[in-house]
Amino acid sequence: MVTVLFLLALIAALPAEAAADKPSVPLRIVAFGDSLTSGHRLPEKDAYPAVVQKKLKAAGLPYTILNYGVSGDTTTRALRRLDRALAEKPQIFIVELGVNDGLRGVPVPDIKANLEKIISAAQEQNAEVLLCGMEALPLNGWQYTLDFHRMYEELAMKYGVPLVPFLMNGVLGNPDLIGADGVHPNAAGARFIAETVWEYLQPMARTIATEGVQAPTQRTPEPANERTPEPANPRTPEPTRPDTR
Numbered sequence: 001m002v003t004v005l006f007l008l009a010l011i012a013a014l015p016a017e018a019a020a021d022k023p024s025v026p027l028r029i030v031a032f033g034d035s036l037t038s039g040h041r042l043p044e045k046d047a048y049p050a051v052v053q054k055k056l057k058a059a060g061l062p063y064t065i066l067n068y069g070v071s072g073d074t075t076t077r078a079l080r081r082l083d084r085a086l087a088e089k090p091q092i093f094i095v096e097l098g099v100n101d102g103l104r105g106v107p108v109p110d111i112k113a114n115l116e117k118i119i120s121a122a123q124e125q126n127a128e129v130l131l132c133g134m135e136a137l138p139l140n141g142w143q144y145t146l147d148f149h150r151m152y153e154e155l156a157m158k159y160g161v162p163l164v165p166f167l168m169n170g171v172l173g174n175p176d177l178i179g180a181d182g183v184h185p186n187a188a189g190a191r192f193i194a195e196t197v198w199e200y201l202q203p204m205a206r207t208i209a210t211e212g213v214q215a216p217t218q219r220t221p222e223p224a225n226e227r228t229p230e231p232a233n234p235r236t237p238e239p240t241r242p243d244t245r
């Protein structure tokens with residue numbers, strides 16, 4: 001009888017031992033962007049990625065979010081540091097870039113090509129991408145502004161990634177949320193942006209944490225439509241100036 005009880009105890013212990021031996025994969029999110037990500041003239045703790053980190057902890061999601069924002073960055077300059085960001089092996093890769101290209105009048109096809117390289121490189125490492133859309137002033141004509149707007153929608157459709165339609169929606173032009181320069185968010189504005197990102201990030205993070213990390217898989221982008229419908233009642237974005245830092 002003692003022998004039988006001993007064997008039953010051993011069998012019951014096997015799953016726990018197997019689980020204990022299973023390697024733990026750290027869960028990471030990389031926020032890859034420009035000054036809106038880095039937190040222009042804000043303490044690091046007030047930048048939107050740091051605010052999102054608190055929300056992850058409060059939600060019981062065991063992620064570390066890494067701030068890879070650089071003030072004034074364009075998509076071309078961001079490509080030069082992409083490998084370093086992806087070396088963090090993130091499960092989620094937030095892409096917030098393009099507005100500084102738009103302010104410089106970089107051709108939309110060139111901006112789009114750079115963003116495609118960033119998205120596809122992240123997906124090749126099996127990272128889930130969250131794309132943040134921006135808007136361009138009609139400094140280079142209204143057609144440029146419309147093409148810039150459509151670019152994010154087309155990329156989201158082609159690569160099958162969620163899109164934050166306009167990261168600065170509700171912030172730009174709001175004196176309570178914008179900094180003294182009239183362009184960058186203050187601490188309250190960064191919290192507002194964190195809420196905007198959280199709406200899209202939270203279900204992604206929860207799904208990955210629940211289902212576990214899968215082995216890398218090769219993804220084939222979906223063909224993009226040549227054109228997407230124009231936004232209803234398009235509005236001219238609020239004035240924005242490039243970072244000078």
